[in-house]
Amino acid sequence: MKISLFIVLLFAFNVAAEIDHTLFVSAVYTTIYGGYIGPVLLETLDYKAIRSNAQFKAYISQISKPNEGSDLTTEETLALYLNAYSAYTIKLVSENPCIIRYGRYCYPTQSIRDLGTIKTDIWSLPHVTLLGLTMSLNDVRERIMNITSDPAFYGALSGTCISDPDITVFFPENIYEQVRTKMRRFIENKTKGARIYQETNTITLSKIFLWNRDAFLKHTGGDNILDYLEMIGDTKMKRQLESMKNATINYFFYDFKINDKLSLIKINT
Numbered sequence: 328m329k330i331s332l333f334i335v336l337l338f339a340f341n342v343a344a345e346i347d348h349t350l351f352v353s354a355v356y357t358t359i360y361g362g363y364i365g366p367v368l369l370e371t372l373d374y375k376a377i378r379s380n381a382q383f384k385a386y387i388s389q390i391s392k393p394n395e396g397s398d399l400t401t402e403e404t405l406a407l408y409l410n411a412y413s414a415y416t417i418k419l420v421s422e423n424p425c426i427i428r429y430g431r432y433c434y435p436t437q438s439i440r441d442l443g444t445i446k447t448d449i450w451s452l453p454h455v456t457l458l459g460l461t462m463s464l465n466d467v468r469e470r471i472m473n474i475t476s477d478p479a480f481y482g483a484l485s486g487t488c489i490s491d492p493d494i495t496v497f498f499p500e501n502i503y504e505q506v507r508t509k510m511r512r513f514i515e516n517k518t519k520g521a522r523i524y525q526e527t528n529t530i531t532l533s534k535i536f537l538w539n540r541d542a543f544l545k546h547t548g549g550d551n552i553l554d555y556l557e558m559i560g561d562t563k564m565k566r567q568l569e570s571m572k573n574a575t576i577n578y579f580f581y582d583f584k585i586n587d588k589l590s591l592i593k594i595n596t
């Protein structure tokens with residue numbers, strides 16, 4: 328009797344200490360709208376709706392507080408960092424909304440970059456409070472990469488820009504699989520991930536592969552970035568890439584503007 332009560336209490340304590348990522352799910356998955364902004368097919372967010380979303384506020388408050396329970400596992404930590412990166416960029420953008428619109432342009436905030444200072448960019452400012460610690464978005468990203476060398480995590484960092492990977496809420500249970508699936512979906516997006524032109528032996532890639540080139544090369548052990556696409560891509564992509572080892576690579580324009588539902592172009596299909 329005593330032992331079972333102890334187990335129940337222990338269980339309750341662990342549950343209380345666990346981070347509830349479903350709050351983030353309720354907050355963002357109800358405000359996602361797919362479509363085009365310019366040439367990019369993406370999932371946009373309704374920042375106006377998020378700003379007043381109670382679950383979003385509860386999620387931010389939850390992840391910012393010190394964790395009183397047991398230490399987080401590696402998987403719990405990775406899910407928390409990935410979600411925190413998205414949540415804090417969304418928080419920054421939604422708290423600094425577009426007020427006046429001139430066509431596609433916005434005042435005062437057109438891009439998360441507008442929220443930096445003259446001296447320090449937004450990614451280096453201490454805007455994130457995570458488990459009671461103050462840090463920058465760059466710190467969150469660096470902490471992730473200090474835990475894992477799997478470059479698929481670069482395809483999971485979603486930060487409110489049109490050309491970023493679209494938002495996903497991650498869970499500790501299947502984090503590695505979720506992250507790889509995410510990367511696969513990102514490179515399948517022909518408007519911002521990767522586009523293969525077999526006729527001209529040319530491939531256009533996201534600049535994510537340029538900026539983090541070393542991590543991708545280290546992962547495949549070669550000197551060709553296409554090895555990574557061949558490794559992670561679906562059967563069709565693998566087949567296409569087989570004969571394109573020496574393809575010319577260029578990069579999509581990286582659009583830092585906000586993936587705001589307001590900028591969505593309705594397409595006639």
Ligand SMILES: *[C@@H]1O[C@H](CO)[C@@H](O)[C@H](O)[C@H]1NC(C)=O
Nearest residue numbers: 465466467468469470472473
């Ligand atoms: C990442 O690891 C390096 C080397 O151990 C360390 O110097 C750095 O502070 C770590 N970064 C973060 C954000 O913890």
Ligand SMILES: *[C@@H]1O[C@H](CO)[C@@H](O)[C@H](O)[C@H]1NC(C)=O
Nearest residue numbers: 528568569570571572573574
């Ligand atoms: C490299 O490109 C040439 C044409 O420029 C082509 O004939 C050759 O098959 C290519 N090699 C590979 C390994 O794809």
Ligand SMILES: CC(=O)N[C@H]1CO[C@H](CO)[C@@H](O)[C@@H]1O
Nearest residue numbers: 361368369370493515516517
């Ligand atoms: C091939 C393709 O278009 N892939 C994805 C591109 O992005 C949109 C929006 O996120 C996805 O729905 C597509 O699956």
